[in-house]
Amino acid sequence: MASGDVAVTEVGRDFIRDIVKADLDAGRAKGVVTRFPPEPNGYLHIGHAKSICLNFGIAEEFGGRCHLRFDDTNPTREEQEYIDAIERDVRWLGFDWGKHLYHASDYFEQLYAWAEDLIRAGKAYVDDQSPHDMRVNRGTLTEPGKNSPFRDRGVDENLDLFRRMRAGEFPNGARVLRAKIDMASGNINLRDPVLYRILHATHPRTGTEWKIYPSYDFAHGQSDAIEHITHSICTLEFEDHRPLYDWLLENLVSADPDKRPQQIEFARLNLNYTVMSKRKLLQLVQQGVVEGWDDPRMPTITGLRRRGYTPESIRDFCARIGVAKKENVIDMAQLEHSVREDLNVRAPRVMAVLRPLKVVLTNYPEGQVEQLDVINNPENAAAGTRKVPFSRVLYIERDDFMEDPPKKFFRLSPGTEVRLRCAYFIKCHEVVKDAQGEIVELHCTYDPATRGGDSPDGRRVKATLHWVSADHAVRAVVRLYDRLFSVEDPERVPEGKTLLDQFNPGSLETLRDCPVEPSLDAAQPGARVQFERLGYFVVDPDSAAGALVFNRTVSLRDSWAKIAQKR
Numbered sequence: 001m002a003s004g005d006v007a008v009t010e011v012g013r014d015f016i017r018d019i020v021k022a023d024l025d026a027g028r029a030k031g032v033v034t035r036f037p038p039e040p041n042g043y044l045h046i047g048h049a050k051s052i053c054l055n056f057g058i059a060e061e062f063g064g065r066c067h068l069r070f071d072d073t074n075p076t077r078e079e080q081e082y083i084d085a086i087e088r089d090v091r092w093l094g095f096d097w098g099k100h101l102y103h104a105s106d107y108f109e110q111l112y113a114w115a116e117d118l119i120r121a122g123k124a125y126v127d128d129q130s131p132h133d134m135r136v137n138r139g140t141l142t143e144p145g146k147n148s149p150f151r152d153r154g155v156d157e158n159l160d161l162f163r164r165m166r167a168g169e170f171p172n173g174a175r176v177l178r179a180k181i182d183m184a185s186g187n188i189n190l191r192d193p194v195l196y197r198i199l200h201a202t203h204p205r206t207g208t209e210w211k212i213y214p215s216y217d218f219a220h221g222q223s224d225a226i227e228h229i230t231h232s233i234c235t236l237e238f239e240d241h242r243p244l245y246d247w248l249l250e251n252l253v254s255a256d257p258d259k260r261p262q263q264i265e266f267a268r269l270n271l272n273y274t275v276m277s278k279r280k281l282l283q284l285v286q287q288g289v290v291e292g293w294d295d296p297r298m299p300t301i302t303g304l305r306r307r308g309y310t311p312e313s314i315r316d317f318c319a320r321i322g323v324a325k326k327e328n329v330i331d332m333a334q335l336e337h338s339v340r341e342d343l344n345v346r347a348p349r350v351m352a353v354l355r356p357l358k359v360v361l362t363n364y365p366e367g368q369v370e371q372l373d374v375i376n377n378p379e380n381a382a383a384g385t386r387k388v389p390f391s392r393v394l395y396i397e398r399d400d401f402m403e404d405p406p407k408k409f410f411r412l413s414p415g416t417e418v419r420l421r422c423a424y425f426i427k428c429h430e431v432v433k434d435a436q437g438e439i440v441e442l443h444c445t446y447d448p449a450t451r452g453g454d455s456p457d458g459r460r461v462k463a464t465l466h467w468v469s470a471d472h473a474v475r476a477v478v479r480l481y482d483r484l485f486s487v488e489d490p491e492r493v494p495e496g497k498t499l500l501d502q503f504n505p506g507s508l509e510t511l512r513d514c515p516v517e518p519s520l521d522a523a524q525p526g527a528r529v530q531f532e533r534l535g536y537f538v539v540d541p542d543s544a545a546g547a548l549v550f551n552r553t554v555s556l557r558d559s560w561a562k563i564a565q566k567r
């Protein structure tokens with residue numbers, strides 16, 4: 001696929017929606033209930049957004065509902081901060097779970113009762129093997145496992161031990177509760193999987209009440225059943241868990257598959273030049289290579305928000321990439337394409353100069369100031385115009401001038417005429433340098449007849465430059481971003497290297513004292529604008545009155561694709 005192109009899937013059609021529709025048509029499901037089940041062990045990332053859009057989107061389209069359920073079964077890694085952030089991020093993306101906010105921990109008592117049921121049915125046992133022995137006896141992909149010497153314990157002994165596990169009589173790791181399925185199964189997940197482990201820890205919701213915690217496999221399907229989930233949509237890595245998911249539900253809930261939740265797997269989102277795992281993102285935060293979970297370089301929802309992404313652009317991206325059964329890697333350029341399209345319509349244009357070069361208009365009257373009408377958004381006539389002050393001393397972009405230009409350089413150079421946006425034609429007649437030979441300012445003349453940006457004699461110019469009046473400029477900090485990692489697939493770490501070795505040290509460039517037009521003086525954090533010719537920017541929450549900070553969301557064109565091709 002040519003870079004910059006976007007794979008458009010027919011919106012609203014994918015294999016999961018087909019399954020849901022078929023289930024409804026055949027009467028196998030009466031309605032649609034889905035859920036988004038994050039583990040609160042980190043902040044949500046763009047991969048989660050795909051799952052959120054899918055689960056909430058399907059519920060919406062089929063007139064059902066989607067639950068938000070925290071899979072809070074591992075208190076050693078989970079924190080209230082993450083719970084709060086997840087709720088905020090799902091809402092920000094534009095989805096609403098209404099009153100259907102749940103926690104796996106809401107079901108601890110019911111899950112426990114089900115575990116006792118399995119014991120009584122002879123389908124679960126307490127295993128005293130050491131973690132090491134358990135691992136060894138599980139076997140491998142090519143060899144069957146070995147039965148535990150504790151596998152044939154009687155029901156009463158199992159019940160007694162399990163109750164004492166719950167009472168906190170044993171230290172962490174001393175025993176586990178396992179399902180009794182088949183140690184020789186070709187599917188390792190069915191080799192007597194662990195249902196409960198001992199963990200003396202403080203849980204954000206249940207405190208120290210529980211000394212044992214259910215495994216993901218035991219908690220997940222049963223939580224689905226309690227909430228009457230119809231379609232339990234998850235990523236492909238759970239495909240091998242589906243037989244266990246079904247085994248547990250069959251034994252605890254119903255023998256009739258139509259009366260049970262159905263697990264359906266889809267391919268997770270992978271994006272190049274970044275990582276998509278809370279654990280790895282946490283590493284970046286803990287090592288301090290980024291500022292935090294909301295660093296604008298992070299693929300987290302909170303990072304993207306701070307970067308200036310809109311919820312609409314993320315939802316659009318998720319709709320475009322579609323849902324498939326086969327893993328692939330999406331080009332970061334596609335995400336950028338979505339935000340660019342959205343901001344193109346909604347972001348007002350303003351003028352700012354990142355690397356200023358002073359221009360003195362030698363024929364412009366000293367002390368004169370004109371308020372010129374400048375168009376706010378050529379894509380949206382209703383956005384109107386604003387007044388921008390123009391005066392004798394201006395800043396233009398350093399890149400927009402070359403003293404000795406190559407043939408195809410149409411911007412300012414000695415003797416050429418260019419337009420200043422919505423202002424005048426100017427022509428450079430003198431280049432002023434310092435003792436080191438650095439250009440410090442340009443002396444130009446303007447043509448008063450070209451006010452507004454057009455010449456009455458029909459004279460043409462080949463370039464239009466943005467500018468800011470020096471006396472009126474507000475100074476701002478501007479942060480420019482590049483890819484978080486310098487390699488396309490940072491998850492593939494070469495021998496002897498670490499993930500962090502692949503971090504892109506040039507991923508943040510901070511420019512200070514950038515002159516921006518005075519209309520931005522009162523811009524509030526979160527405000528999104530286009531700096532003409534430079535890209536889309538958002539006011540960072542670090543801004544204070546008189547100390548604006550802008551983050552570049554994305555440049556105007558996909559310059560990255562061209563750079564990457566040249567390498």
Ligand code: ATP
Pocket residue numbers: 036037038039040046047048050051071233234235267268269270276277278279
């Ligand atoms: P991570 O590895 O980032 O921690 P996870 O799968 O462990 O991801 P959970 O909090 O368990 O994170 O995920 C909640 C839901 O989001 C799950 O249903 C999971 O399948 C889905 N999900 C996670 N990562 C992705 C992804 N990259 N693309 C699509 N869905 C994802």
Ligand code: MG
Pocket residue numbers: 039
């Ligand atoms: Mg997980």
